[in-house]
Amino acid sequence: MSDVELPPAVMMLGLISGFQMSQALFAVAELDVATALLSGPREVEDIATEVGADADALGRIIRFLAQHGVFRTSGSTVEITDLGRTLADGPADSLRSVTRYFHQTHYAPFGNLLDTVRTGEPAAKVFLGKPFFDWVNENPDMAALQNDAMAGFTQNARGDLLEVFDLPQGQTVADIGGADGTLLAELLAGRPERRGVVFDLPSTVSAARPTLRAAGLEERVEVVAGDFFEKVPAADVYVLSAVLQDWNNASSLRILRNVVKAAPAGARLVIVDMVVPEGDAPHPTKMLDIIMLGMLGGRQRSESEWRRLLADGGFTLQRVVTGSGSYSALEATLG
Structure with a gap:
């Protein structure tokens, strides 16, 4: 990629052609091209045969993406880069x-x-x-x-957050909207004195049982199906990970107020979510905010917006902890 500054019109053309980039990456991911290259450089014809693609078309897609650092080419030989490896199955940072x-x-x-x-x-x-x-x-x-997608994405986006954030004291930890239980399994690892609850919709939370079984947590974690807009189970520590970002303020307040109704005195709330920084500097939250806008009507929030939302829901924000990733942990108390 060149360091030469492009004219504004050329830069804008690249921006408005972003759909081509997306579709090229989608094709590579669907065909599993990156995984086919994990063992080392290969010829385009060889890759195309393995993944079931037209060699000419695949070669042109690879050439297009190589200029953006996804592949490295030498003649008809293709090598995967560290960036491209994120489209393969297997790497810890796979997307x-x-x-x-x-x-x-x-x-x-x-x-x-x-x-x-x-x-x-x-x-x-x-x-x-x-x-x-x-x-x-x-x-x-x-x-x-x-x-599968959300478990992998949030795990990568958290970085070392779970290592630098100390979970508040409490016997029972409830992961509200906990999906397949991946996060709760991480939170309870090395904490044998604690019990847990994974709570989500019936169609989603059923995936938690294999996760908990693999982590050896079946005896300590209850899998509960329900709707957090109706009610949530009682717990000492409530975790909402990448949940409130999906909803507008009115819907988020319904969830928070249901937590208040169920929570005993002294309960803590931990929100694992993104905090939008002030200013115009690039940040992943600003891209994800547009996804929330277009897909769900939800939003990413700044620290001041989180503070106001929590106050309206019956909580007081006590601290915000950020690790190496783009997610933060916001800890709040009742009242």
Whole structure:
């Protein structure tokens, strides 16, 4: 990639052609090209045969993505880069499931983003004819892909947050909207004195049992199906990880107030989510905020917005801890 500064019109052309980049990356992820290259450089023809692609078309996609650092080429030989490895199955920082998930769920609805800007209505709801999560939960395969994608994404986005953040004291830890139980399993690892609850919709939380079984936590963690807009179970520590970002303030307040109703005196709330920094500097939260706008009607929030939301919901923000990733832990107390 060149360090020469491009004219504004050329830079803008690159920005408005972003759909080509997305679709090229989607194709590579779906065909699993990156995984095929983990063992070392290979010829394009050889890769195409393995993944079931047209060699000429695949070669042109690779050439296009190589200029952005996804591949490294020498003639007809292709090598995967560290950036490209994130589209492979296996690496700890893999985003292949996220890429496939975005392709199957987000890409088409985002064609209606202009309507969202005009009306405030999520593009996905207009495109799909129903709220996005309702649509996902009607399809078990899609719900499974979402669980896999979100578990991998949030784990990578947290970085070392769980190492630098001390979980508040409390016997029972409830992960509200805990999906497949991955986060709760991490939180309870090395804490044999604690018990847990994974709480989510029936179509989602069923995936938690294999996760807990693999972690040896079946005896200490209860899997509970329910709707956090109706009620949540009692606990000493409540965890909301990447949940409130999915909802507008009114819906988020319903969740928070249900926690207040169920929580005993002295309970703590831990929100694992993103905090939008002030200013115009690039930050992942600003991209994800547009995803929330177009898909769910939710939002990413600044620290002051989090503080106001929590106060309106019956909590006082006590501290914000940030690790090496883009997620932070916001700890709050009742009242």
